[in-house]
Amino acid sequence: MQKISPFLWFDSEAEAAVTFYLSLFEDSRITTTLRYPQNSTIGTPGSVMSLGFELAGQEFMALNGGPEFRFNPAISFYVHCEDQAEIDRLWDALLDGGEPQQCGWITDRFGVTWQIVPTILDTFLTDEDQDKVQRVTEAFLKMEKFDIPTLEAAYAG
Numbered sequence: 001m002q003k004i005s006p007f008l009w010f011d012s013e014a015e016a017a018v019t020f021y022l023s024l025f026e027d028s029r030i031t032t033t034l035r036y037p038q039n040s041t042i043g044t045p046g047s048v049m050s051l052g053f054e055l056a057g058q059e060f061m062a063l064n065g066g067p068e069f070r071f072n073p074a075i076s077f078y079v080h081c082e083d084q085a086e087i088d089r090l091w092d093a094l095l096d097g098g099e100p101q102q103c104g105w106i107t108d109r110f111g112v113t114w115q116i117v118p119t120i121l122d123t124f125l126t127d128e129d130q131d132k133v134q135r136v137t138e139a140f141l142k143m144e145k146f147d148i149p150t151l152e153a154a155y156a157g
Helices: 014-024 084-095 120-125 130-140 148-156
Strands: 007-010 029-035 048-055 058-064 076-081 105-107 113-118
Touching: 007 014, 014 029, 014 048, 014 058, 014 084, 076 084, 084 105, 084 113, 084 148, 113 120, 120 130, 120 148, 130 148
Parallel strands: 007 058, 076 113
Antiparallel strands: 029 048, 048 058, 105 113
């Protein structure tokens, strides 16, 4: 068990969201399912109250807690992608019912915000050559979904 785990509060769609997220990442599974007890005054008795789950080995919790709280982009999940195919696969899946944002950010149909980012971007942005950094920065600020060939071309000059 990891010491700190993200906890996601959904209105009533925790199970659907978790099922969707499990389909996106290898090494993912539900670890616990808790149901509202029969005498519950909060949720529907017998319905899913919370789920423990792992995405790519990272532990999470999800709760069907009602409409009191909503997600916003102040918290997002940063996903390191090794290649354009991985970016495209995740982006397309998250975009189904979701909303694209600038610079690799996307809010999925459940309201959770993700950053789908090529791993190579860290190398480009930490280069000692500030002209390369500037070109890459200017290129990615124009993007919604990251395009690795465009970033590589900007880096090369």
